[in-house]
Amino acid sequence: MKGRSIALVVYFVFLLLPIYWLVNMSLKTNQEILSGLTLFPREPTLANFHTILTDPSWYMGYVNSLIYVVMNTVISLSVALPAAYAFSRFRFIGDKHVFFWLLTNRMAPPAVFLLPFFQLYQALGLFDTHIAVALAHCLFNVPLAVWILEGFMSGVPKEIDETAYVDGYSFPHFFVRIFLPLIKAGIGVTAFFCFMFSWVELLLARTLTATNAKPIASTMTRTVSAAGMDWGLLAAAGVLTIVPGALVIWFVRNYMAKGFALGRV
Amino acid sequence: MSLQLQGIARTVGGSIHLHPVDALLEPGLHVLLGPTGAGKTSLMRLMAGLDAPSAGRILQDGQDVTGVPVRQRSVAFVYQQFINYPSLSVFENIASPLRLKGQERGAIERRVREVASLLHIDHLLDRLPAELSGGQQQRTAIARALAKDARLLLLDEPLVNLDYKLREELRTELRALFERRGAVVIYSTTEPIEALTMGGSVLVMHEGRVLQAGPTAQVYHHPASEAVAEVFSDPPMNLVNVEVTGGTARFPQGLELPLTGHLGMLEDGAYRFGIRALHLALRPKPGLPFLPARVELADISGSETFVHVHAEGLDWVVQEEGVHEHGLGEPVTVYLDPTRLYAFGPDGRVRAAPARGRGG
Numbered sequence: 001m002k003g004r005s006i007a008l009v010v011y012f013v014f015l016l017l018p019i020y021w022l023v024n025m026s027l028k029t030n031q032e033i034l035s036g037l038t039l040f041p042r043e044p045t046l047a048n049f050h051t052i053l054t055d056p057s058w059y060m061g062y063v064n065s066l067i068y069v070v071m072n073t074v075i076s077l078s079v080a081l082p083a084a085y086a087f088s089r090f091r092f093i094g095d096k097h098v099f100f101w102l103l104t105n106r107m108a109p110p111a112v113f114l115l116p117f118f119q120l121y122q123a124l125g126l127f128d129t130h131i132a133v134a135l136a137h138c139l140f141n142v143p144l145a146v147w148i149l150e151g152f153m154s155g156v157p158k159e160i161d162e163t164a165y166v167d168g169y170s171f172p173h174f175f176v177r178i179f180l181p182l183i184k185a186g187i188g189v190t191a192f193f194c195f196m197f198s199w200v201e202l203l204l205a206r207t208l209t210a211t212n213a214k215p216i217a218s219t220m221t222r223t224v225s226a227a228g229m230d231w232g233l234l235a236a237a238g239v240l241t242i243v244p245g246a247l248v249i250w251f252v253r254n255y256m257a258k259g260f261a262l263g264r265v
Numbered sequence: 266m267s268l269q270l271q272g273i274a275r276t277v278g279g280s281i282h283l284h285p286v287d288a289l290l291e292p293g294l295h296v297l298l299g300p301t302g303a304g305k306t307s308l309m310r311l312m313a314g315l316d317a318p319s320a321g322r323i324l325q326d327g328q329d330v331t332g333v334p335v336r337q338r339s340v341a342f343v344y345q346q347f348i349n350y351p352s353l354s355v356f357e358n359i360a361s362p363l364r365l366k367g368q369e370r371g372a373i374e375r376r377v378r379e380v381a382s383l384l385h386i387d388h389l390l391d392r393l394p395a396e397l398s399g400g401q402q403q404r405t406a407i408a409r410a411l412a413k414d415a416r417l418l419l420l421d422e423p424l425v426n427l428d429y430k431l432r433e434e435l436r437t438e439l440r441a442l443f444e445r446r447g448a449v450v451i452y453s454t455t456e457p458i459e460a461l462t463m464g465g466s467v468l469v470m471h472e473g474r475v476l477q478a479g480p481t482a483q484v485y486h487h488p489a490s491e492a493v494a495e496v497f498s499d500p501p502m503n504l505v506n507v508e509v510t511g512g513t514a515r516f517p518q519g520l521e522l523p524l525t526g527h528l529g530m531l532e533d534g535a536y537r538f539g540i541r542a543l544h545l546a547l548r549p550k551p552g553l554p555f556l557p558a559r560v561e562l563a564d565i566s567g568s569e570t571f572v573h574v575h576a577e578g579l580d581w582v583v584q585e586e587g588v589h590e591h592g593l594g595e596p597v598t599v600y601l602d603p604t605r606l607y608a609f610g611p612d613g614r615v616r617a618a619p620a621r622g623r624g625g
Contacts, residue, residue: 159348162315165335166342167413168365181352 019242025235033231048236061219062240064130068205068213069198071134072141076194077187079138080145085175087146088153089161099150102143110204113139121208128210136204141194148193152186153179188255195248216241266326266339266416267291268449273311273321282307284474285321290451294443294465296481297453299496304473305453309419312451313340325416338417341410345422347402349394355381355405356390362413380412383442400431411442418443418450425455436462457499461485469493491613494539500571502539502607503581509533517578518556526604527617536616537609542584544605547572553600563591574599 025033026048028041052058086092087099117136118127126132156179164174180187206218220237249256272285283304297305310316312323314335323331330338341362349358356377363373381387384404394402403423410418423439424432440463443450454460460467460481467481469488476496477489488494494502507514510533514522524531546553558576565571570585574597583599591597608617 157346157348159344159346160350162335163342163344163348163409164350166313166315166340167362167409168336169361170336178350178352 022235022238022242025231026239028232030230030232045232048232049240051233052236052240057222058219058237061214061216061237062244064209064213065199065205065215065217066244068130068133068137068215069195071130072137072198073191073194075134075138076141076145077191080142080149080190081180081187083142084146084149084153085179087150089158099146102146105143106140110140110201114204114207117204118207127208128212130213132208133205133213133215134198136208137194137198137201140201141197144193144197145190148190149183149186152183152189156182185255185258188252189258192248192252192256196245199245266447266449268312268417269324269327270312271322271324273308273318273323275307275311275316276319281473283311286475288468288475288478290449292447292449294440294450294452294463296460296463296465296467297451297470298455298457298460298467299453299470300455302472303470303496305470306421307473308470308475309342309421309451309453312417313342313419314338315342339415340417340419341413341415343403343406343410343418343420343423345425347394347399347406347426349402349405349409351394353393354390355386355392355394355397358394358405359390359408359412362409376412377408380408383411384408384438400427400435403427404435407439414448416448418446418448420450420452422453422455424459440464457485457497460497467497469496471496487615487618488607489615491537491539491609491615494607494609494615498541500542500582500584502541503545503579504537504539504609505579505581507536507538509536514538516556518558518576520554520556522554522603524603527619528603528606528608531608531617535611537611539607539609540601540605542571542582544602545581545583546600546602547583547585547589547597548600549598550600550602553602555598555600558597558599560591560593560595560597562593563589565589572597 024039024041027044027046028038029043029045029047032038032042087095113136117132121127121132126135160178160182161174164178169178202215202217205215209215209218216237220234268290270286270288270290272287273283274281274285275283286308297308299305307316311318314323314330314333318331321331322329325338349355350361353361359377359380360373363376368376377390378387381390384407386401386404386408389397389401389405394405397405403426407420407423410420420439424435427435436459439452443452443465450465452463452465454463464481466479467484468478469476469484471492477484477493484493485497488497491502491504495504505516507516509515509524509531512524512529512531514524514528514531514536516522556576556579558574558579558581560572561575561580562573563570564573565588568587570587570589570591572583572585572589572591574581574583576599581599605619606617607615607619610616
């Protein structure tokens with residue numbers, strides 16, 4: 001028992017150390033960061049956060065990221081829900097192969113799709129738009145969403161669908177009124193995974209945008225200048241990047257536990 | 266309303282689930298009786314319109330409804346599993362078919378309360394299905410089916426997952442409920458006793474075929490074939506191969522039985538004789554023919570004892586009143602009542618059946 005708690009404490013220290021370091025740095029001035037090791041800021045300052053939250057060239061990075069992440073989550077869910085329903089309820093030619101093929105989309109690194117996406121979006125005039133990034137991320141999120149949702153949907157007995165038809169429900173009515181409430185935990189878990197992938201993905205988001213839809217992660221590279229690195233500002237931006245993810249996890253934490261228990265995550 | 270099946274069959278991926286079935290079902294209670302895998306559920310799903318038949322037509326009141334989707338038919342279905350909408354309260358569950366019909370609020374409220382009180386769940390209307398016991402969940406499902414007032418009500422082994430006491434109680438209540446309706450009610454079960462309790466008429470099914478249809482008591486007393494007798498008998502009918510020559514049946518154990526009464530007309534040849542467990546006895550009955558056998562197993566169920574006996578050429582079950590102890594391998598004498606013997610030909614068709622009148 002004792003050994004286990006020590007191991008846990010050590011684990012948490014290692015886990016939290018980088019986050020502590022980041023928060024610590026974001027509250028310091030650049031002189032203090034560069035002058036030597038201090039475990040707590042000598043003169044705590046919120047100047048770094050102030051800069052980010054007042055300068056549009058900074059905070060628009062967050063806004064852009066949030067726009068395409070939310071777009072992506074909404075598109076992924078609305079496409080994956082009917083697809084997952086089909087996979088869980090109907091048997092059609094090649095259903096198992098298509099289901100597997102969907103997953104293979106996730107097996108290639110995003111860099112593989114970089115050039116085709118770049119060329120395609122240039123040609124279609126989608127370059128540097130939010131929808132461009134959202135659609136590119138769908139390539140990875142839709143298969144995952146279908147996979148997770150199919151697991152949850154297969155846990156709902158088919159007899160419930162049939163009872164609804166016998167009662168006289170039309171399909172859309174049944175789907176929204178009866179079926180979706182039954183898999184809301186699955187929808188929560190799926191939304192979380194789509195959100196997280198899209199939020200942390202850097203390569204596609206950076207390449208497919210220039211100025212109008214520039215994500216926060218590529219804004220952060222701005223801090224490198226001729227005058228050197230603005231460490232404090234960079235750290236503050238990093239702290240703010242963790243916040244949306246932490247919020248989302250907080251809201252879906254109960255669903256997550258259920259999702260893991262059902263074994264499709 | 267009447268339901269007519271014209272040669273409906275169902276084949277799935279090359280395997281036959283249902284051989285062509287012809288039947289005319291008038292309003293009233295019809296029991297589908299057959300062992301697991303007999304095709305009861307397949308047939309009911311076709312009747313409801315949940316599956317499409319591979320061949321044949323279904324007529325409601327003379328109208329072809331074969332291709333009509335289930336939501337446009339007047340059908341209600343109760344599953345063996347307790348199927349309710351988990352996210353809706355009991356009240357909303359029962360009300361859902363009525364709301365979809367566009368009935369006004371007050372009428373729905375009245376109807377739901379009326380049906381709920383019939384099934385004794387009126388105090389549970391605010392709960393969610395997951396907060397109910399199994400019996401209450403199934404009552405909710407039945408209430409939803411009854412509330413709809415469908416012209417075709419299908420119940421697929423509705424009581425099988427309930428405990429014994431509850432099953433007996435619900436069975437009696439359901440029978441009373443069905444009697445008051447002008448609908449075609451189809452009730453499937455694997456248990457002959459349940460079929461007899463429900464009454465009405467029966468369709469005996471076995472391996473995807475309807476073997477015999479008719480009033481329940483009549484089918485029970487006059488099974489058309491060995492298969493029907495086996496399905497419609499619990500424990501299954503005891504069978505033995507006999508040779509009939511010159512008005513005498515020769516049993517494998519050397520028993521020679523002069524044939525009289527309903528068996529008197531049998532021509533010479535090989536037969537299989539059948540007799541129900543309750544027409545056998547282990548206690549001496551003067552004047553009755555008997556066979557020597559050994560006890561294999563004694564199974565006490567309630568106030569009855571089912572003694573499994575073995576002798577060369579037969580494995581029988583004897584039903585005895587009361588609780589009796591029997592040692593394994595104990596030699597016993599089995600007395601049989603020749604007036605209760607059925608005779609089946611080599612093709613399985615019935616050749617002679619006992620006259621009715623002296624009880625099951």
